[in-house]
Amino acid sequence: MLWVALHLPALSLESWRAGAPADARPAVLIADHRVQHADAAALARGVQVGMQRATALALAPDLQLGQADARRDARALRAVADVALGFSPSVAWLPAANDDTPAALVGVRLEVQSCLRYWGGLPRLLETLRAALAPLGHQLRIACAPTALGAALLAGWRSGLEQGTHVQGREALQHLLDRLPLHLLVADAGQLQALAGMGLHRLADLRRLPRDGLARRFGAGLLARIDQARGHLPEAHAWLTLPPRFASRLELMHRADTSAQVLAGAQVLLARLVAWVQASQGCVAHFRLVMHHEPRHRSDSTSPTHTPLEIAPALPSADAAHLHSLLAERLGRLPLPAPALELSLHCDARVDAAPPNAELFGAQFASPDSQRDGLARLVERLQARLGTAQVQCLSPVADYRPERGTCWQPADPARLGAALPGGVDVQAGVHTLGTQPLWLLPQPQVLCERDSLPLLDGRPLQLLAGPERLECGWWDGDLVLRDYFIAQAADGALVWIYRSRLPVAAGEPGWFLQGLFA
CATH class of the missing domain: 3.30.70.270 (Reverse transcriptase/Diguanylate cyclase domain)
Incomplete structure (x- = not known):
């Protein structure tokens, strides 16, 4: 052995x-008015373990x-x-x-x-x-x-x-x-x-x-x-096991008046949490940080004795840096009703997970799974700093009309792993035109024409592909009858244009610019 x-x-x-x-x-710990533990600086001043408290202060007033x-x-x-x-x-x-x-x-x-x-x-x-x-x-x-x-x-x-x-x-x-x-x-x-x-x-x-x-x-x-x-006699051992739930408490050496001071103490508790969850080969799905406040600083009886802060990563994680960044962003936006004297961290939401797979060739050759995880963490951190409603992404809508095919919704980092490489999560039953570009204009831009050919910046466009016919919207009163083309501008850029198939009166535009290809 x-x-x-x-x-x-x-x-x-x-x-x-x-x-x-x-x-x-120098620092010492006192028990029963005697020095029980002394650091190197205190020992250098002559302070000894077992010495009376008053004697130690006489040797080192500070x-x-x-x-x-x-x-x-x-x-x-x-x-x-x-x-x-x-x-x-x-x-x-x-x-x-x-x-x-x-x-x-x-x-x-x-x-x-x-x-x-x-x-x-x-x-x-x-x-x-x-x-x-x-x-x-x-x-x-x-x-x-x-x-x-x-x-x-x-x-x-x-x-x-x-x-x-x-x-x-x-x-x-x-x-x-x-x-x-x-x-x-x-x-x-x-x-x-x-x-x-x-x-x-x-x-x-x-x-x-x-x-x-x-x-x-x-x-x-x-x-x-x-x-x-x-090694001549056998030894008996009382084996340790991991507790099913994590709970740890930290008494702050100095009271914490700001979120930065709270974060410094919470970092110690996070290190203990990561040690517990990594030993069980799992990840943290949710944890709670509780700040216990100083009673004498409460303005009235309605002031809280403690402030809980719930942290739920979008994807279960055992990465200390990621959990720390989420906690830092949330603490930066949380006002403290009173100074904190103690912190406690609780976690009963551990999930089993495979160990992380390190990249063989470095970040520049990261796998798609790693890239998606990185995107999810970025969105999650932005939401922690700016708020959930402030970070949005395009979501598909079951409509063939390009201007109505997507809508802005608060981003869900947990669903980013299912996104397509193009960045649009196309659900079942939602379809788009095969040649539709990703960059669409907020509103179709009217194009001038000469000899029935569209002009962009006064120069004619060369039609390369099309038409691709779109007929829909009859069910809501907004009928769309269009023929879409891929055209090339004079500078070589590819654009997405369409021609209205409805009867056009004299002087009314017939060609429109809908999007740009990257």
């Missing part, structure tokens, strides 16, 4: 700062203080697990404090031996895994080992192994574990202090002692963890 461990050493601080702009000031929240961390860690489930069905949490192991190991572990061939080998899998986790914005420490606990311990090792340690042989793993500091393996502070008092600092030091004596003094659990990490 081969295990990959993903350790997130700064998850709590990153989940607290999610969606907030970059800030160089310190940013946040409240530690286990539920907030769990929501951020759930997104990491969703990404891992897209690479392997065997995913479990890293050992936690309730497993009698150090609480510093935060992340997930996944078994990848069975799917290495699918991903093209371990280096390619790790490269793809890092790229999939990048949108979540977490600092990662990755390690690979033949045992799950061994990979987790190597990922949590802070002795210059931030770039990752990948061990595939059991002997090499055991040799490397002998150098492991004991504080990664021993969770109890009293036991760790007793071991340090005995001059034991690394796992190799501990293994030199008699096992019976270690079991009597420190318990059999310590020896069991050593054996599991080295």
Whole structure:
């Protein structure tokens, strides 16, 4: 077996700062008036984990203080697990404090031996895994080992192994574990202090002692963890599964007064949503963003406590950039009744879909399906920005008369995939003349004539094809009797003209220009 461990050493601080702009000031998280997590800037000022809040502020007066929240961390860690489930069905949490192991190991572990061939080998899998986790914005420490606990311990090792340690042989793993500091393996502070008092600092030091004596003094659990990490004892795992519905909440570090600030926080939730839907090999058909407002800024009791925003792509999508662009356009047109303090994202409309088919020769040789998808996304984005009624397209009408054969209607991006290459979706029972051009004039233009031949800009037109007779409109009182011709102008352009077959009085026009060929 081969295990990959993903350790997130700064998850709590990153989940607290999610969606907030970059800030160089030191930051810590407080729990029970003590520092529970501190970033590198705070540690450089002398702030230590476990220090009193007042002492930390004395060392760094500009310190940013946040409240530690286990539920907030769990929501951020759930997104990491969703990404891992897209690479392997065997995913479990890293050992936690309730497993009698150090609480510093935060992340997930996944078994990848069975799917290495699918991903093209371990280096390619790790490269793809890092790229999939990048949108979540977490600092990662990755390690690979033949045992799950061994990979987790190597990922949590802070002795210059931030770039990752990948061990595939059991002997090499055991040799490397002998150098492991004991504080990664021993969770109890009293036991760790007793071991340090005995001059034991690394796992190799501990293994030199008699096992019976270690079991009597420190318990059999310590020896069991050593054996599991080295591969001498089997490990039990509680496998993770994808939830059937997506729901995530984000507490904003600063209140959001504008749609741009809301969008910055919503981008974090969108990354989590895409991780969930991609792991299930599906697409998002609909999701809802809810902005929870600050109560004290409500002008009266009728002001809403929250503002929902429904987003339904015309075509189900798992593309983060596309969903982000739709959300950005909708937020830009939505007034906020009050500042937002929290955001929540919900999705229970996941649909199965085939994975996207990458183009072999690039965008300039894109397939018709890709071109139609691109057109649908363009129309959808324009409607999100301008409104549905402002983006229209030609729809066919069951009428042979060219000026009545189409009408303008709001575009439906979901139907653009069924459009013909010419751009007109011709329904059953709707017909057009075979030689009709796409470019028609709003009203037929009267043409002068000389010797019964039509003139355009004072020059005679050369008739190339025709006549094509049209007789219709008797049912609504607008009878049309025409003979259509294709003619060539003096500059070589092709035009579409017709001659009225009704009796024409002297001086009345008989020739008309109806359209132009491209």
